[in-house]
Amino acid sequence: MNLKFLEDLKRDIVENQVWKAIFRHGYEDTPRNRVLMVTANVFLHLHPAKVRRHGVRMRFTWCMGGLTFLMFLVTVVTGIYLMFYYRPVAEYAYADMKYLEFDMPFGMLMRNMHRWSAHAMVVFVWLHMFRVFLTGSYKPPREFNWVVGVLLLVLTLLLSFTGYLLPWDQLSIWAVTVGSNMARASPMLGHEGPFAEFVGVNPVYDARAFLFGGGEIGPHTLLRFYILHCIFIPMIASILMAVHFWRIRRDGFSGPSL
Amino acid sequence: MAEQSKQRPTVADDKVHTWPHLVRMEFLVALFVMVVLILWSIVIDAPLEEPANPTRTPNPSKAPWYFLGLQEMLVYFDPWHAGVVLPTLIIIGLMVIPFIDINPEGNGYYCFKPRKYEILTFVFGFHVLWVSMIIIGTFFRGPGWNLFWPWQHWDPHKVVALTNVDLPYLLGFRDYWWSAACGAVVVGGYFVVSTVAFYLCVLRIKGKEFLERWGLVRFVITAMLFVTMLSLPAKMFLRLAFNVKYILVTPWFNI
């Protein structure tokens, strides 16, 4: 092989208008390029260009925040795949699950990955919170980001919970029934809660009915949970994650003072 | 761990380039976790039971596992308390942590000694109460929400005598309003006595100067949350040791 030919080819590829329109800098290992790798990339620039040495170590972060985010991304990707085949209608939902499992290419795998990464996300977010507590990373100036984190924790649980109903099998409707029954006991807002009689709520008009879209769990609940699960909560969670990541950069990653 | 804080780096700048040092780490960890997740998903199928049937209630009906801590609390408190008030307080309690913890030690590194009581409180609430309730709810609860060992047969006809009585009844009160008054005194007394005890503990451990810096608002919020958290094991103890059903019975709510 003629090496000269290869060099020419490389020059032709990287030194033309199209390539340069996409890639703004070279790849030689220079400090400048290392910085540009991060700052010139919209995804990587979630990071600062440089980080303190201890922050890179796994034993400091346990990688838990990042893995929570990874699990979120996995559920988004696999969830979109599932949405192509799933109809949130009581007559079809269960049949669509079977269809997904037995007929769709990779349907079962996508469903499993969606399910297990959602569980993993719950575990990881708890561990993440625990590590942030242990390193005291919520102390000034990061108080607010901890509060954002707690909201993310609640949203993570609600995401899992609303998704639990969608297979529309015995497991899902009864788990969601048990979980939602607490709403009917809310003080004043639930028809079985304390002081309900003074507010005038009733079984078809109280906190649980608002959640269910009716007095009992039923087709209306399925649609409601579907929209909460696929649109509303992911949207809010994404916004809060953007705030969370932005704040980590603004406040600086925690570490022992120099 | 405490040593670590002493060996803080003294150099002015200990920074490394994110690319490649951090990105490389993230990539490898993500790769590893994805491999495990995919293998796991190939081997273990997500559950799918019979089609939903609103007329057939399974026994036991369990909430998703991450909510079993709440369902387990229902054994000890009524739904309005265990299902609504306590979860709300847990969320609020978590959110206020950065504002009530004014200890400047351990900001950004691991240490135990200087933050012993903070860490022990968190571990107690999170691991001892929340996680162990989830484990009990997941593995030890069978039909009728009765206790079963994991290897025991779930007998749906297991008979458990319901011998629970209200605390005022145990103490000899028979009249309705006297019982309510007795319950109110016990609950109110619990909060007052525990708050005072909490104050004395803080005074002994952290000193007067700390309490002054802490301020009244922080103290009251912390004390209320802490005492409420301890009310769960307190009620569990009363239930398990003396079969106490309620402490306070009123026409509107029971505790």
Ligand code: HEM
């Ligand atoms: C969907 C949920 C969440 C995601 C995706 C997420 C993601 C992240 C990531 C990627 C980091 C960078 C450091 C690391 O990996 O540890 C981080 C840091 C942080 N997280 Fe989260 N997090 C979530 C939930 C939470 C929760 C529940 C809390 C606390 C209650 C929290 C509080 C914090 C704080 C205070 C930091 C800054 C840590 C430092 O500077 O050392 N986050 N988060």
